[in-house]
Each structure stands twice: as structure tokens, then as C-alpha cells.
Amino acid sequence: MPRSHRKGDAAREHTRCICRILMEARPAGLHFPQLRIACELTPAQTRSGLALLRDIIDEMGWPPLVHSRADGYMFTADPDELEQYEVAKIHEKLTEVRRLIIATVGPHARLAPDDKRVRHMITQLNSDESTLDLIA
Known part of the structure; x- marks a missing residue:
């Protein structure tokens, strides 16, 4: 079952913004507040965008998304x-x-x-x- 409740145009736009910002930050990660500010989104929009990102990341062919307390959210291919x-x-x-x-x-x-x-x-x-x- 998909995690995101909203799959409308707004959520997709938030997801694209989050993806773009995380790609630009590679190989570093961004903590939630940094990601939110960089994308100029509200906390709810950021959470919705991250949820939709997790739902569609594989079908879009984007790299795996991980999160850690130390590094925040980041794309990585490091095994x-x-x-x-x-x-x-x-x-x-x-x-x-x-x-x-x-x-x-x-x-x-x-x-x-x-x-x-x-x-x-x-x-x-x-x-x-x-x-x-x-x-x-």
C-alpha cells in the first residue's frame, strides 16, 4: 500500500524539488529542516513529497534513498x-x-x-x- 496519501500535481512537484535538491547535495545528505528550507516547502509539504518519493523512486529509476541521524536524507549507491x-x-x-x-x-x-x-x-x-x- 502506498505511503503517500496525495498523488496530485502539487505532491509530484514537491517530490521533484526534493529529488533535485538531494541530487545537487550528493554525496552529502540534508537533514529535514535543511531539505525543507532548500525546497522552500512547509513541513507537511516536505513530508508529503518524501512519502511520494519513496512510493515512486524505483519506477523513476532514481538512486536509493536512505536516512540517518548523522547525515540526514541522501541518495546513495554505496553498498x-x-x-x-x-x-x-x-x-x-x-x-x-x-x-x-x-x-x-x-x-x-x-x-x-x-x-x-x-x-x-x-x-x-x-x-x-x-x-x-x-x-x-
Whole structure:
């Protein structure tokens, strides 16, 4: 499911501006406030543009987009940077799945042990957790 809610002309223009500014900044990155100011966008427009950028980056043939606290948003083709970013994101997702199982779905399953939907959720989430753990 696409992350961006808006795919209109305005969002596309914000995305093009963000892409242009990040390409000009290469190999350095830009933090959100720097990116927002360089593009002359509001925070909401910048977030919308980044979301749409993530949705269309592959089909546009642009380089991979990564984000770090140290460097901000940047395009990179460096295999080490990409692997580091991907592993960090996988660890984030793994933590999210584990917390969802432990804090919500597990207790729900104890409250409704015969609920087929809840059992299916637990099975699927456990599978997702195993897969993420393997590739992390």
C-alpha cells in the first residue's frame, strides 16, 4: 500500500524539488529542516513529497534513498551504506512486530483463545518475526 496519501500535481512537484535538491547535495545528505528550507516547502509539504518519493523512486529509476541521524536524507549507491540502512530498518520492523505480539495480540489471544482471526494473526506475525530475524 502506498505511503503517500496525495498523488496530485502539487505532491509530484514537491517530490521533484526534493529529488533535485538531494541530487545537487550528493554525496552529502540534508537533514529535514535543511531539505525543507532548500525546497522552500512547509513541513507537511516536505513530508508529503518524501512519502511520494519513496512510493515512486524505483519506477523513476532514481538512486536509493536512505536516512540517518548523522547525515540526514541522501541518495546513495554505496553498498555498505545501503546494507547498514536496510539492517537498521529491519531491526526497527522486528522490534515493532515483537512489541505488537507481546503487548497487543498475545494478550488478545489469551482473552479470546477460540478466535480464528486472532490465531491467524499470531501465526502470521510469528512468521514475519522469524523472517525479519533471519535477514537482520
